[in-house]
Amino acid sequence: MRKHMASFEIDCTAYLNADGAPLGDLPDFAGDTETVVALYRAMVRTRAFDTKAIALQRTGRLGTYASCLGQEAIGVGAASAMEPGDVLLPSFREHAAQLRRGVTPVESLLYWGGDERGSDFAGPRNDFPVCIPVASQFPHAAGVALAMSLNREKAVAVAIGGDGSTSKGEFYEALNLVGLWTLPAVFVINNNQWAISVRRREQSAAKTLAQKAIAAGMPGEQADGNDVIAVRDAVSRALARAREGAGGTLIECLSYRLGDHTTADDARRYREDEEVKAHWKEEPIARLRAWLVAEHGWSKTDEESLLRGAADEMDAAAEAYLATEPExxxxxxxxxxxxxxxxxxxxxxxxxxx
Amino acid sequence: MAELTLVEAVRAALGRALEEDPKVILFGEDVGIDGGVFRATDGLVQRYGFDRVRDTPLSEALIAGMAVGAAAHGMRPVAEVQFMGFIYPAIDQLVNHASRLRTRTRGRLTCPMVLRAPYGGGIHAPEHHSESTESMLAHIPGLRVVVPSSPARAYGLLLAAIRDPDPVVFLEPKRIYRALREDVNDDGTALPLDQAFLLREGSDVTLVTWGAMVVETLEAASALAGRGIQAEVIDLATLKPLDTATILASVAKTGRCVIVHEAAMTAGLGAEVAAQIAERGLTSLLAPVRRVAGYDTVMPLPRLEGRYMPGAGRIVLAVEDAMAFA
Structure with missing residues (x-):
């Protein structure tokens, strides 16, 4: 005799299509202009930072840098859902989340420019510095969540890693524990489809990365990682669950790495420009802008002023970084x-x- | 004052730490109801509860990484890896995170954690349960590596390790977990880290060792005394950072040094001790520095492990060799 023992479903949250048109009812926060404009500003600011960092690297004034081009909605969506008392444990690509949490562009440039003081953030003092050994931040998040839980903090540890990180043992070990101990930890996966040169489909035969949570006895879901409203909504729900003591969630955010792996990589060796070009049509900033223009009265003047302000801020940050005396x-x-x-x-x- | 074995002293220190600091938590495989496979945590879950004494899944990398996260967020985790043979998945966390979190955040986040692991051979254990690879850990900047060699030192050094603001790997010589009893005053008094212990004074030769090999080294020193050779015995206790001052002062007095360790000879910690003496104490030497160590072989299974482990006989021979030199 054989009997059915388990089955599962994985949902994907999406609110705006690639053109910025609503796919259905939006969450309540999307009706608040101030909130959604703040999300847009944070993404534009991240891209201005990214552009500046690459320019500095290309002119020999910054070390190897990992661009987050096209994945700004993931970090901004996740970080904007977090409370100041939560703890972020980012991989090396999550500038969007770090900036939104209050790490300054100067601090981040200092780090990528080879100065440890860049990880001595003045802002989110309990956030972890970027994690370079892939997936090794997930056990830290379990430990932070354990401490939060023992201290009755009502706070949540949020770790972000890439699609490649879900193949690592430390990811599984930590996920298993978060499920087992019902810890307040949210694992966000930036599935940008590439782990350096290895495609997502060459990384795992699993249909979704989110379903890896099922084996750990915790919920897993997908969100459109190019839709900041979807990411924020999914992470908010997960954070609320964790704060209620209901445990962790794995959220796989689907996006695309529009840039090279790092400035030391040349993605043209392993992928076609045509593929990248096609994904530019889905990127998160243009999509939200289209919707802001249609639904929130975002004007050309607003746009120009935002772009100029972000560029000016990053110019000033670069100057301050370059003027910082070495230790x-x-x-x-x-x-x-x-x-x-x-x-x-x-x-x-x-x-x-x- | 109670007469305790080394493993009982470890348990007493863990209990004391749990008692005195609510931030101290214990976790590892089988540390709860089972009390650890060597009973080092026996009875602690009953006294301090499941929140503070936790069985983890079989996940050594997680155990170490979770300790890093909890320590950075204000706790004082004392994590256990069941045998040193299974510590290797955790080394990523020790090298890449525990040892450098303070440096890489310029002191913003710190890592006051202890990772305990029984180590060493001589108990006829299965494969992978007998190695001594402490020099790998002693090579990592930012880490402390501490090895007790008696019940009293286990108690005092473990308390010091738990109270230390930086990460400590605490390696327990399981061969002498129950080999001897010693008076241990469970009054919460710690012993200093980063300091070697002078266990026996002598004027003819310095014997430098640590962990379970302290037993054979002291035995050899007694045998040598019967032949008129006075050996000074130093227990390093903290392998990283090394207390070179104590070693050099002793060698300056005796002029001879034999280093004894169970770990394989090549690139073992004995090499570092010998190099320190060569660099800073060469002129006081009357004979070449000798090492009595495990062979550069894979640790044999129980039938041959007795032939691998350095015994008092090999130590005596090395000392006689040093005494006979010119």
Whole structure:
């Protein structure tokens, strides 16, 4: 005898089509002009940051940088749903979320320009710095969520990783625990379809990445990652669930990496320009702009003023970054331990400038 | 004052830490009702509850990474990896995160965590349960690596490790978990980290060791004393950072040094000790520095492990060799 033991469904949330036309009823917050304009501003600001960072790298004034071009709605949607007391644990591509959380462009440029002080954020003091070893931030999120839960904080740990990160053991191990212990953690996947040169379909035979949550005994869903309203809505619902003590959620946001993996990569080696061009028609900023123009009276003057303001802010940030004096060489010792062990004072003296 | 074994002293320190600081939490595989496979956490879940003493799924990378996250968010996690042979998935978290979170955020986030793991051979355990790979960990900047060698030192050093503001890997020599009893005063007094312990004074040769090999080294020192050779025995206790001052002061006095460790010889921590002496104590040497160590082989299964482990006999021979030099 065989009997049916389990089945599952995965839903995908989407509100605006690629042209910015509503697909149906929108969530309540979408009716508030101030809220949706703020989402738009945050995405435009992120793109201005991205453009500036790449320009600085191309002219030898920034280190290797991972662009988030085309994926701005994911970070902005997720971060805008979060409370200040929540904790963000971003991968290296989530500038949108970091900026929206209050990391300054100067801090971020400092980090990508090779200065550790860039991760000493003045703003979200409990947020984690970007995580470069893929998926290793998910166990941290489980630990932060455990601490929040033990401290009765009513806060949520939000980790963001790429599609490739869902193939890693640390992703599964952490997901399993969040499900098992009903921890207040939300895992957001920026599925931009590419892990450097490996396509999403070459990463996993799973039909969706969201369904990986099912094996962990927790909800998983998709959202249109080019639709900031959909991302914000899905993450808001997940955060509310987590705050109520109902546990975590995995949210796979479907988007597309319009840029190279990093400035050290040349995506033309492994994908056709035609494919990229087709995805430009779905990118999140033009889509929201079309809808803002149609539904929220967004004018040409509003647009020009926003673009100019964002460009000016990033010009000023770049100047401030470039004008930042490097740390003293001995600083490499100063945060190794709370108190520097005796023998290391000799090494420290060797590089000391003063 | 109670006579405790080393594993009982570990348990007493864990209990004391849970008692004195509500931020201390324990988690790992089988640490709850089972009390850990060596019973190091026996009875703690009954006293402190499931919130603070938690069985985790079988996920070593998660255990270490979760400790990083919880520590950075204000807790004092004490995580257990059941055997050192299974610590390797956790090393990503130790190298890439625990050891550098303070540096990479310029002190904004810190990582006051302890990762405990029993290590070492000599108990006829199955494959992968007997290795000593502490030098891999001692190579990581930003980490502390601490190894107790007696019940009292286990108690005092573990308390110090838990109270330390930085990450500590605490390796417990399981061969001597129950080998001897010692008076341990469970009064919450910690012992200093980053300091070696002088276990026996002597004027002829310095024996540097740590962990379970302290037993054989002290045995060798007694045997040598019967032959008129006075050996000084140093237990390093903290392998990272290394207390070179104590080593160099002793070698300056004795002029000879034999380093004893269970781990494989090549690139073991003994090499670092020898290099420190070569760089900073060469002129006091009367004989070449010798190492008595595990062979550079795969750790044998139980039938041959006795031939792999350095015993007192090999230590005595190395000392006699050093004494006979010119």
């Amino acid at each position: 003293q060489a001995a600083s490499m010792f100063d945060h190794l331990y709370e108190t520097l062990p005796g023998d290391l004072t000799t090494q420290r003296a060797e590089v000391s400038d003063g």
